[in-house]
Amino acid sequence: MIPEGSLLAAHDLRKTYGSTPALDGASFSVHPGEVVAVMGPSGSGKSTLLHCLAGIITPDSGTITYAGRELSAMSDAERSALRRSDFGFVFQFGQLVPELTCVENVALPLRLNGVKRRAAERTALEWMERLEVDDLGAKRPGEVSGGQGQRVAVARALAGSPKVIFADEPTGALDSLNGERVMELLTEAARSANVAVVLVTHEARVAAYSDRDVTVRDGRARDLEHSV
Amino acid sequence: MSIGHTLLGLLESGPRHGYDLKRTFDEKFGQDRPLHYGQVYSTMSRLLKNGLVEVDGVESEGGPERKRYAITDAGITDVSQWLAQPEKPEPYLQSTLYTKVVLALLTDRSAADLLDTQRSAHLRMMRILTDRKRKGDLADQLICDHALFHLEADLRWLELTAARLDQLAKVVAP
Numbered sequence: 001m002i003p004e005g006s007l008l009a010a011h012d013l014r015k016t017y018g019s020t021p022a023l024d025g026a027s028f029s030v031h032p033g034e035v036v037a038v039m040g041p042s043g044s045g046k047s048t049l050l051h052c053l054a055g056i057i058t059p060d061s062g063t064i065t066y067a068g069r070e071l072s073a074m075s076d077a078e079r080s081a082l083r084r085s086d087f088g089f090v091f092q093f094g095q096l097v098p099e100l101t102c103v104e105n106v107a108l109p110l111r112l113n114g115v116k117r118r119a120a121e122r123t124a125l126e127w128m129e130r131l132e133v134d135d136l137g138a139k140r141p142g143e144v145s146g147g148q149g150q151r152v153a154v155a156r157a158l159a160g161s162p163k164v165i166f167a168d169e170p171t172g173a174l175d176s177l178n179g180e181r182v183m184e185l186l187t188e189a190a191r192s193a194n195v196a197v198v199l200v201t202h203e204a205r206v207a208a209y210s211d212r213d214v215t216v217r218d219g220r221a222r223d224l225e226h227s228v
Numbered sequence: 229m230s231i232g233h234t235l236l237g238l239l240e241s242g243p244r245h246g247y248d249l250k251r252t253f254d255e256k257f258g259q260d261r262p263l264h265y266g267q268v269y270s271t272m273s274r275l276l277k278n279g280l281v282e283v284d285g286v287e288s289e290g291g292p293e294r295k296r297y298a299i300t301d302a303g304i305t306d307v308s309q310w311l312a313q314p315e316k317p318e319p320y321l322q323s324t325l326y327t328k329v330v331l332a333l334l335t336d337r338s339a340a341d342l343l344d345t346q347r348s349a350h351l352r353m354m355r356i357l358t359d360r361k362r363k364g365d366l367a368d369q370l371i372c373d374h375a376l377f378h379l380e381a382d383l384r385w386l387e388l389t390a391a392r393l394d395q396l397a398k399v400v401a402p
Contacts, residue, residue: 210355
């Protein structure tokens with residue numbers, strides 16, 4: 001049921017909002033260091049799948065296994081702790097704390113995990129350098145461009161040494177040149193650090209940076225490359 | 229692509245041998261489809277016959293004779309005209325994919341599966357091109373981007389058609 005060697009796997013997920021089924025028997029898996037694109041039309045259930053996999057929402061039924069542990073068997077506090085220690089997130093926009101500088105934003109996951117400020121900011125700057133935004137450390141999110149802000153967000157997602165990054169339309173608000181650069185840097189950094197990426201996108205050019213793609217249609221996930 | 233015009237254009241910077249022309253062409257434009265020697269020599273004889281190039285010298289250096297070609301004034305005018313003339317936009321109105329979708333609907337086969345399989349093949353190719361783009365230089369990036377944008381357009385059509393299959397089935401029903 002769980003594909004061998006997978007880090008995160010979901011089986012037969014079902015989730016209904018009112019009378020509308022968002023997930024209707026969706027299955028999914030990702031291996032360490034693998035980038036998997038989740039594609040599908042609007043309203044197909046791809047964001048719901050991502051939120052279930054990340055433990056943000058609980059499916060009505062089905063199983064999600066992360067590193068051999070069943071997510072549904074964990075308490076809310078355990079799931080929150082797991083999200084902080086093992087997961088990183090990149091969203092379309094509005095994810096950086098506007099009152100903090102960029103380096104403080106990137107250091108935030110480390111600070112929340114108890115790392116001291118100087119050490120956290122040192123690590124943060126290393127990641128900002130990888131994402132080519134180390135010169136923006138002292139600026140606040142409102143003072144940088146959309147593309148730069150998104151690179152800062154990617155640096156923040158990676159700074160806490162996550163095992164999985166969940167990226168929901170990470171380039172949705174960027175022009176194609178900036179979007180592609182963000183994807184290039186995100187996938188390169190993730191692969192070299194052996195971090196798995198679950199990438200929700202409706203853009204084929206963005207999905208082309210993945211190793212594999214699954215399509216969600218009517219709440220079901222299809223992996224054509226592995227089913228044919 | 230017009231091989232004749234491209235070879236003529238390459239000659240504008242100075243006379244070259246056939247072999248040299250082939251090598252430069254392959255390097256700049258022929259990554260996936262290098263020219264055959266036969267193509268180069270037949271093209272050069274046509275250009276020679278039409279007065280667009282002339283033989284600038286013949287060398288043998290102990291081996292077979294090698295002609296060096298130079299572009300003529302008429303050749304330069306021809307290149308200018310070719311560059312100034314816009315390429316005909318391809319409307320792609322006769323699409324094999326559309327035919328396949330309609331046939332699937334008419335014969336009670338799954339058009340949705342057909343579209344999904346095609347989608348997957350397109351994405352696989354886009355992944356290969358994206359990887360090549362990532363590892364390549366600017367020329368590679370631009371060549372791959374051109375192909376990627378076309379594949380993306382196809383994909384959008386596949387999505388749109390998948391969403392309209394029920395409607396299409398009614399329209400094409402016998």
